[in-house]
Amino acid sequence: MAQRSEYDARHLSVLEGLEAVRKRPGMYIGSTDSRGLMHCLWEIIDNSVDEALAGHASTISVVLHPDDSVEVSDDGRGIPVDVEPRTGLSGLEVIFTKLHAGGKFGGGSYNAVGGLHGVGASVVNALSARLDARVTRGGKVHQMSFRRGEPGTFAGSRPSPEAEFSPAEQGSPVEVVGKARRGVTGTSIRYWADRHIFTPDARFDDEELTNRARQTAFLVPGLRITVRDERGEEPVEEVFQYDGGIGEFADFLAGDSPVTDIWRFQGHGGFTERVPVIGDDGQSHMQDVQRDCEVDIALRWGTGYDPTVRSFVNIIATPKGGTHMSGFEQAVLKTFRKVVADNARKLKAGNDKLEKDDVLAGLTAVVTVRIAEPQFEGQTKEILGTPAAKQIVSKVVEKELTQRLTATRRTEKQQANAVLEKVVSEMKSRISARMHKETQRRKNALENSSMPAKLVECRSKEVESSELFIVEGDSALGTAKLARSSDYQALLPIRGKILNVQKASVSDMLSNAECAALLQVIGAGSGRSFDLEAARYGKVVLMTDADVDGAHIRTLLLTLFFRYMRPMVEEGRVFAAVPPLHRVEVIHPGRKANEVHYTYSEAELTTMLADLEAKGLRYKEPIQRYKGLGEMDADQLSETTMDPARRSLRRIRIEDAEAAERVFDLLMGSVVAPRKDFIIEGSKALDLERLDV
Structure with missing residues (x-):
C-alpha cells in the first residue's frame, strides 16, 4: 500500500534575494556549462556596451586573467554610488544584489539597450565566488566587493576568492580607495565564477569572445574594444574598432x-504599447x-x-x-x-x-x-x-x-x-529540381526495384544495426563482398570522384549518377525535406583508400552529406573507415606461428620497428604498404576495417555548424584565391613521401 505524503504550508520554500539564482541558475543563464559561463560574461559586457550606445563610453576592455577571473572595464559614466532612497542602499549595491533593479526600466538614463531585464549584474554576482566592482566617478575611485552575492570585505592585498571574507553591515557605504582626475569616469568589474555552480569543464572561450567583440565593434561604430587573454604563456591581445558600422x-x-x-x-x-507603470501610490497601472x-x-x-x-x-x-x-x-x-x-x-x-x-x-x-x-x-x-x-x-x-x-x-x-x-x-x-525529382519518383514506381543495381544489400531490416559501406571502385567492392557480414553490412560502390556539390546547383547534383544513387540508397530525401527517421541504415561508413585520392573522394562525399543530408552528420551516423597503411609480419623461430601487426602511420611504423629491434625480433621484408583497399585480401580487410570487434572508425561530427560551413566553403567553394592561400600555407607541413607520384 502506498505511503500517504503530507503537503501543507510548512513544506513550502521561500527563496530570498539572490538565493533563487544560486538554487536555479539555469532559469537565468540557460545552463551551467561553458555556454552559461559565457552568458554571464555577455551580461557584464552588454552593460558597458549600453553605455557606449547611450553615447557615454568609447572604449571597453576585456581581460581574461590567469587565475580564472575576467575583468571588464569601460570609460562610461560609472555606476551610481549615492544612496537609492527606497532601499537606503548605494546604487552600486542595489545593482549587484537586487534582481530587476537598474537604470533601464524607463528612468530616462537609457533608451534602446540590450540589458533590460535587470538581472544581468546581480545574477553574475550571485554565481561568482568573488566580484570586485570599481567605479570612478566624481573625482573619486569607489570599490565594493561581494562573495556569492553578499557584500563585504576580503583580506589581503592580492585579489583571490579564497581570501578571508568579512560580511558588511546592512547599508554600509561604498569604500573610497583613491582619487581620480577631473572628468575621468568609468566602471571596472572583475569576478571569479563560482566553480560550485558551473561544471568542471566550463571555461571562457577566447574565440567566441573575439567573435562577439568584433561583432559588437561593427554594430557600434567608433567603439574601441580590446580583448586580452593572459592565460597562456604569452598574452594575446586584439583590438577592434570599425567606423563603417x-x-x-x-x-x-x-x-x-x-x-x-x-x-x-x-x-x-x-x-503604441500598453505597459504597467508604477504610480505615486506604489500601485501598478496599465498605461499606453x-x-x-x-x-x-x-x-x-x-x-x-x-x-x-x-x-x-x-x-x-x-x-x-x-x-x-x-x-x-x-x-x-x-x-x-x-x-x-x-x-x-x-x-x-x-x-x-x-x-x-x-x-x-x-x-x-x-x-x-x-x-x-x-x-x-x-x-x-x-x-x-x-x-x-x-x-x-x-x-x-x-x-x-x-x-x-x-x-x-x-x-x-x-x-x-x-x-x-x-x-x-x-x-x-x-522548379527544375522538383520536376526531376517527381520524374525520378514516377520512374522508380514503375520499376521492380527502386534501388540501384550496384547496391549489395544486407539481409537485416533493422535500421539501428545495419551499416552501409560506401567503397571506392569495383576492385575494393569485390574484396569487401567477401569480407563483410552480409547479415547487417551493405555495400555501395562509387566510381571515381563524385560531383563537388558545394558549387553545383541542386539540379546538377540530382543529375549526377553517383549523388542520385547515394540519395536513393539512403532513402530519406535531401536538403530541407530530409527525414532522418526514413533513413535505411543506422551507420554510413566512407571506406576509401588511405592515399590523397581517397582523402579527396572522402571530402567530396562529406560535402554531399553536409549540404543535403546534414541530420545524418549531426546525429553522428556518418563514419570514416581507418584502413591500415602497413602490414608487418613478425617472424618467430620454431613452430610458433608468425604474428601480424598493422600500423596506421609512418610514425607508428617507425616506433614498432624500433621496438621489435630492441626485443631482438625479426620481421619479413619488404614490409607491405597498402596503397588501396583492393590490395588487401578479404581476411585482412575484415580484420582491420570491417569487423566491429577489431576495426577503428572515425565519427564525423559538427561541433560548430558555422565553422564547418566556412571550412566547406573554403575547401570546396567557388572562390579559388582563399583555397590557394590555404594550400600554399599547409604545404609546409606536408610529408612528400605520402604522395603517390
Whole structure:
C-alpha cells in the first residue's frame, strides 16, 4: 500500500534575494556549462556596451586573467554610488544584489539597450565566488566587493576568492580607495565564477569572445574594444574598432563574389504599447506608451547559394530571429514577387511564383532594430517578441528595396537587373529540381526495384544495426563482398570522384549518377525535406583508400552529406573507415606461428620497428604498404576495417555548424584565391613521401 505524503504550508520554500539564482541558475543563464559561463560574461559586457550606445563610453576592455577571473572595464559614466532612497542602499549595491533593479526600466538614463531585464549584474554576482566592482566617478575611485552575492570585505592585498571574507553591515557605504582626475569616469568589474555552480569543464572561450567583440565593434561604430587573454604563456591581445558600422559588417560576412554593392536601408516607425507603470501610490497601472523603432539594414547579394543573415536588437544578437526577421523576410519576398511579376516578360519568369529560398540565395544581410524595452522570449534574448517590429521593418524594407530594384540610374539599374536575373535563375533551378525529382519518383514506381543495381544489400531490416559501406571502385567492392557480414553490412560502390556539390546547383547534383544513387540508397530525401527517421541504415561508413585520392573522394562525399543530408552528420551516423597503411609480419623461430601487426602511420611504423629491434625480433621484408583497399585480401580487410570487434572508425561530427560551413566553403567553394592561400600555407607541413607520384 502506498505511503500517504503530507503537503501543507510548512513544506513550502521561500527563496530570498539572490538565493533563487544560486538554487536555479539555469532559469537565468540557460545552463551551467561553458555556454552559461559565457552568458554571464555577455551580461557584464552588454552593460558597458549600453553605455557606449547611450553615447557615454568609447572604449571597453576585456581581460581574461590567469587565475580564472575576467575583468571588464569601460570609460562610461560609472555606476551610481549615492544612496537609492527606497532601499537606503548605494546604487552600486542595489545593482549587484537586487534582481530587476537598474537604470533601464524607463528612468530616462537609457533608451534602446540590450540589458533590460535587470538581472544581468546581480545574477553574475550571485554565481561568482568573488566580484570586485570599481567605479570612478566624481573625482573619486569607489570599490565594493561581494562573495556569492553578499557584500563585504576580503583580506589581503592580492585579489583571490579564497581570501578571508568579512560580511558588511546592512547599508554600509561604498569604500573610497583613491582619487581620480577631473572628468575621468568609468566602471571596472572583475569576478571569479563560482566553480560550485558551473561544471568542471566550463571555461571562457577566447574565440567566441573575439567573435562577439568584433561583432559588437561593427554594430557600434567608433567603439574601441580590446580583448586580452593572459592565460597562456604569452598574452594575446586584439583590438577592434570599425567606423563603417553594419555596412562594413555585411562586407566582412560575405564570402562570395558580389552581384550588388552593399545596400543600406534605414527608417523608423512609431507604435503604441500598453505597459504597467508604477504610480505615486506604489500601485501598478496599465498605461499606453508611445515607442519608436529604428531600423538599420545592410545587405548585398553575391554569386553563392547559401544566405548569411544576422539579426540584432539593440546590438543583442537574436540567432533565432523573431518579429523583426519575419518582417524583413516577408518584405523581401513580397517586393521581389511584385517587381518580377511586373517584368516577367523581360526576365522570362513565366507564371511561376518566387519562394523565400529563391530570393535569399546568396544574400548577406545584417538586420538591426533599436527599440526601447523590447520584448524578448526568455532571459537568453534569442528571439524578439515585440509584435509591432514586424510591420515597421516590413514597411522600411519594402520601400527601400523597391526603389533599388526599380532604379533608373545606370549603375544601380545594372545591379538591380543582375540580382533579379539571379533570383529568377534560382526559381527555375528549384522548379527544375522538383520536376526531376517527381520524374525520378514516377520512374522508380514503375520499376521492380527502386534501388540501384550496384547496391549489395544486407539481409537485416533493422535500421539501428545495419551499416552501409560506401567503397571506392569495383576492385575494393569485390574484396569487401567477401569480407563483410552480409547479415547487417551493405555495400555501395562509387566510381571515381563524385560531383563537388558545394558549387553545383541542386539540379546538377540530382543529375549526377553517383549523388542520385547515394540519395536513393539512403532513402530519406535531401536538403530541407530530409527525414532522418526514413533513413535505411543506422551507420554510413566512407571506406576509401588511405592515399590523397581517397582523402579527396572522402571530402567530396562529406560535402554531399553536409549540404543535403546534414541530420545524418549531426546525429553522428556518418563514419570514416581507418584502413591500415602497413602490414608487418613478425617472424618467430620454431613452430610458433608468425604474428601480424598493422600500423596506421609512418610514425607508428617507425616506433614498432624500433621496438621489435630492441626485443631482438625479426620481421619479413619488404614490409607491405597498402596503397588501396583492393590490395588487401578479404581476411585482412575484415580484420582491420570491417569487423566491429577489431576495426577503428572515425565519427564525423559538427561541433560548430558555422565553422564547418566556412571550412566547406573554403575547401570546396567557388572562390579559388582563399583555397590557394590555404594550400600554399599547409604545404609546409606536408610529408612528400605520402604522395603517390
